[in-house]
Amino acid sequence: MGDRPLVEFDHVTKRFGDMAAVEDLNLTIAKGEFLAIMGSSGCGKTTTLRMLAGLEAPSEGEIRLQGARINDLPSWRRDTPMVWQSLALFPFLNVRENVEFSLRMRGIGGAERRRRAADWLDRLQIGELAERNIAHLSGGQRQRVALARSLVTEPEILLLDEPLSALDAHLKVRMQSVLADLQRQLGITFVYVTHSQSEAFSMADRVVIMSRGRIEQIGAPREIYRTPRTRFVAEFLGSSNIFAGTLVDAIGDGAQVDTPSGRLRLATSPEGFATGDAVVIAVPGDRIELTATLPDAGDNAIEATVMGEEFVGATATVYLEAADGTEMRAQKSHADLEKIDIRTGQKLFVGWRPEHAHVLPPA
């Protein structure tokens, strides 16, 4: 990557009245990167995207595109096309005219417009729909029209605001691979806003997790999944088990944490903490072992009651509760679970190796 980033958000804040929709946002986006912005509804994802598209002006800070400040550049002078959550196709234009729209606004002649629109329609495999009315298309077809309409100017960057949220599960997965392929072939930057963890983690090179207008964590999908930096991220992803407690015996290698569920062992003494400090530990659900008998002496173990199971494809999530009420979860393959024959109400040991626990950095 080396050279200068395509997009820079530099201490950007956006306020609506008193309410900060986005607060002190610092983010750089590299050329050709697939960046996903993720967070629950109302956390400021769309506002971030709209600022990049020139549809909202930042209240504070600076946004740069290829090094140049664009805070005051009107939307129509930027080439930052967006795929809208509502798609926002023009209902009074047919498919071809929708796709030609941005070329027409840029004063490109009729023949050239037609050729380029036809090109993109073919590329998205909807060439035969060119003269159709928008009202007569299926959800997946509209999605492709919206993509063609945004890409026809061959922009450097494409902004997508929850583009798949209106599609059914099957179509979602299909369009997901269409998008990922497209991004790889074109080599352009995608900024993809979603509240779906599976969309963000399966497509993106980097994921930004936002909460209440602030960035909680930026990182590669696996990195965020394995080492959530804040309690919010760990809980939001729902993949980790969280234990809060007090650090004891932070001497040499290893340390121990007193929690309401018992004393837990850490492989290394956490940096930046002293004995007596409050710490929060995260243990990924897929690192958990479930056993009927107490596991090896070196491992952590908490006795817990099975509360229920949830099946998603080849894996199952087992929900458990410790005697003190702490909720835990374990992601296991069906093959693993067959070995212990899980029943609701059953008592089991929730165990993990100390090196799989991860201490959240000090707040």
Add this chain to the structure above:
Amino acid sequence: MSELNRNPLIDWLLRLYVLASFAFIFAPIAASFVFSLNEDRFPSLPLGGFSTQWYEAVATDPLVWEGLSNTLTIGVIVSLVATALGFGAAYTDYRYRFFGKTVYLALALLPPTIPVIILGLAMLAFLSRVGLSGQSLSVIVAHVVMTAPFAMAIIRLRLSQMDPDLEAAAWNLGASEWAAMRHVILPFARPAILAALFITMAVSFDEFAVAWFVSGLNETLPVRVLGFLQGQVSPRINAIGTFVFLTSMTLVILAQLVLMRRPKEGNPDG
């Protein structure tokens, strides 16, 4: 509604009610139409023979032609100006949020709620003060004030059905604000704009009271009718009434049609 939960008695009463309402509204118009084709001098039963003499009498009266020409000219100008103003007001409401917007809207929609006598007198007082009374222009001004709120209401309804992202999508695709207005807002609002043109023309065409107050020598057709009534009761009035009714109804029906039209496949004028 589910067929199961329908009470046949209520169904019948409702039908009767609708029928009675229509009869009540249309009976006088129908009577006027029937007597306009009746050869008798005075409207009385039994009817005399069929005759188009009253239409002929109307068609040969130069004063009627003058009134009609005034009415049509005024109607066309009023509909264009009122629709343009109505569009501006509706778009302002759609696009902007500002302090006092509720008051702005209430004021914009106020004129039709003012009794026409009061509006007419106020118009007369105002227009004579600014030296505009007794001209066609004064009728135009008065009718624009009266009809622009209708245009605004129709266009506002249409804009409220527009995906709020549509205009921003146009900007995002390289359209300046003017280009977005021309290529997105206007095409989207087109059915409502056409309907507003027809409706405002129909209202101006029918309107009597205010026109009477301010028209002076440039009488519109409804004002001419009053002239007839003051002279003598003549079946010519029935003939004119039928004509005015049919014209207005045509305009209103046209407005309904453009508002209800479904999208067609393709778009030849793109």
